[in-house]
Each structure stands twice: as C-alpha cells, then as structure tokens.
Amino acid sequence: MTHKSNQKPFGGHKKVLSQLQSSSTTTTTTTTGHRPTSPSIEALRCRCAKSRRISNILIDCERRNRKRMILYREYRRLRDCVPTIAHRNVSKLTIINEAVNLISQLELAVIHKLQAQGSSPQTLSKHRHMFLNM
Known part of the structure; x- marks a missing residue:
C-alpha cells in the first residue's frame, strides 16, 4: 500500500481496514463445496490470517507515522539552530x-x-x- 503525501496521517489505512474486515465476514466453502454450519478450521485460519494482515497494516501505518514525526521534529530542531530561518x-x-x-x-x-x-x-x-x- 502506498501512502500519498497529501493524505492526512492515519487516513490511508482506514479504507483498507474496512475492506479487510468486511471480507472476513463472508462465508467460505469447504473443499467439498457445501457451506459449513459452524466455523470450520479453514474459516478460522482465514480469519486469523486476515486479522494478522489487519494488525500488520496498522503496525506499518504506526511505524511510518512515527518515522514521519521524528523527521519532522529533527528538521524543526535544525531549522531553529539556523538564525536566518529560525521559527520560519x-x-x-x-x-x-x-x-x-x-x-x-x-x-x-x-x-x-x-x-x-x-x-x-x-x-x-x-x-x-x-x-x-x-
């Protein structure tokens, strides 16, 4: 997933998160072709994989936002050290x-x-x- 610079922080992952959550509610069919009445092991594995994917997306977004904030803070510190551009x-x-x-x-x-x-x-x-x- 690419993150455009004009998007707000935390804005890019909400759409993907909602898509993944909505796709996890669909029923799956087993290899025999009938719909299971109770959650099968396949369905549970699928849900676990999707929840891991969702948590990985959230972790990646948080990591990118943390890195962006660190870079912003350090550029601001450097800017404030230079008298000609301080606080501009x-x-x-x-x-x-x-x-x-x-x-x-x-x-x-x-x-x-x-x-x-x-x-x-x-x-x-x-x-x-x-x-x-x-």
Whole structure:
C-alpha cells in the first residue's frame, strides 16, 4: 500500500481496514463445496490470517507515522539552530541549504580567528584539512 503525501496521517489505512474486515465476514466453502454450519478450521485460519494482515497494516501505518514525526521534529530542531530561518515556515531543502551555509561561515570564522591569533601556516592547513574531512 502506498501512502500519498497529501493524505492526512492515519487516513490511508482506514479504507483498507474496512475492506479487510468486511471480507472476513463472508462465508467460505469447504473443499467439498457445501457451506459449513459452524466455523470450520479453514474459516478460522482465514480469519486469523486476515486479522494478522489487519494488525500488520496498522503496525506499518504506526511505524511510518512515527518515522514521519521524528523527521519532522529533527528538521524543526535544525531549522531553529539556523538564525536566518529560525521559527520560519520554510522547505526542507531551504533548511539544509541554510545549515550548510552556516557551517561554511563558521568554518571561515574559525580560520580567520586562527590567522588573527598568529597561527603558523602548518596549523592553518591542518585545520582546513580537518574541516574538509568532516
């Protein structure tokens, strides 16, 4: 089951759940071709398989929603760390681009500060190498 991004959370599985539940109420025929008067082992197995399928669908939906909420929370935390976009409603791409720009500015600020303190060229090249390998 694919989950479209424009659907509300928990909205995609309700239709499938109702379809599975309605299909579990239909009577099954045995291999001899007659309708059983009491639930047969086949019918019970079928119900168990359908209930497992329903619970697996619900578990998958909950797992996807939990992952979506974690990602949303972490993007929001990153956005709030970047002063140029903090507490603004911007896209995920903008959040990442602004975070990269901020990191680059901070790297340059550290290098300029080291130069102002009179660090040797070897120390500066060591720090540049360290920044490039992060």
